[in-house]
Amino acid sequence: MFKKNNLKKISLVIIACLAVITGYYWNCATVLRIYDYKTGRIYLEVPVKAGDKLFFGWVHSLEKIPWNEYYHISKDNSLVLETISFPAFGAGIPENKGKSCRIENGLIYMEEIEQVFPEFSWINSHFATRDIRLNGKLISRGSMLPEHTRLRLVIERRF
Structure with a gap:
């Protein structure tokens, strides 16, 4: 049988372990990261949560028109493309993506x-990659990331 003193020590050890585990869990944040595809170097890391809105704007390589993509972050950390917008149709631009279509402000x-x-992932271009926004706030631009580099954007847990 355990003595009361040993029981107190065991209880303190268990409480301390639970405190460490809880602290570790709270410090593990979900983040959006932009990596160098080849080297794994992290160029950007910002905290995110399910439901956050991501905007990715770029210039279509052939048509030279702005292309906008609107995503939300799902509970499983995937990116869900909700909407695309652009000013005109052309090569490689879908004519029937999604369930609805509207025209607003051109x-x-x-x-x-x-x-x-x-x-x-994409090959970054200072010209083609415009804004990357999270919940309306600018987090990066093509000019802020390395030129002609394959980049990878992912949502993941930071440990």
Whole structure:
């Protein structure tokens, strides 16, 4: 049988372990990261949560028109493409993406797309990559990231 003194020591050890585990859990944040695809170097890391809105704006390489993508972050940390918008149709631009389409202020919006991406990658261009925004706040631009570098954007837990 354990003595009362030993029971107190065991209880203190268990409480201390629970405190460490709880502290560790609270410090593990979900973050949006932009990596160098080849080297794994992190260029950007910002905290995110499910439901946050991500905007990715770029210039279409062939048509030279602005292209806007609107995502939300799902509970499983994937990126869900909700809407795309652009000013005109052209090569490589879909004519029927999503469940609805509207025109507003000179832009065509294709909505309710609900396409899921575990992550996405692109070759960065200071010219082509415009704004990357989280909940309306600018977090990066193409000019802030390395030129002609394959990048990877992913939502993941930081440990």
